[in-house]
Amino acid sequence: MFESLFKGFIGELKTKATQKLILDPQKYHTFDNVIIQRNQQTTQIDHVIVSTHGIFVIETKQRGGWIFGNEYDSKWTQTFLGNDLPPKK
Numbered sequence: 028m029f030e031s032l033f034k035g036f037i038g039e040l041k042t043k044a045t046q047k048l049i050l051d052p053q054k055y056h057t058f059d060n061v062i063i064q065r066n067q068q069t070t071q072i073d074h075v076i077v078s079t080h081g082i083f084v085i086e087t088k089q090r091g092g093w094i095f096g097n098e099y100d101s102k103w104t105q106t107f108l109g110n111d112l113p114p115k116k
Contacts (some may be wrong), residue, residue, distance in 0.1 A: 041087075042073070042074060042085065042087045043059070043074075046074070046076070050076070050078075054078050054079065055076050055077070055078045056076070056077045056078070057074060057075070057076050057077075058074070058075045058076075058077070059073065059074050060072075060073065061074075061075050072084055072085075072086065073085055073086050073087045074087070091107065091108045092105060092106050092107040092108050093105070093106050093108075094106075
């Protein structure tokens with residue numbers, strides 16, 4: 028479990044550092060650890076970036092793979108590449 032938390036922490040640092048180095052703060056506004064409440068339930072979003080180019084929602088993971096979905100899907104599909112399997116529950 029410690030390894031998983033450490034990887035998550037490192038992933039968050041990489042994402043924040045990349046945002047600071049690449050995105051112009053005059054054009055891109057970032058919000059980290061956004062909590063949204065709806066009908067007595069909450070969800071957490073790692074990063075939201077707002078600009079004139081759109082709104083970008085970023086979920087940081089330290090795993091290889093892809094997530095597929097669109098605004099009409101109630102659930103999205105996650106796939107893993109090679110031996111990069113999801114953690115056991």
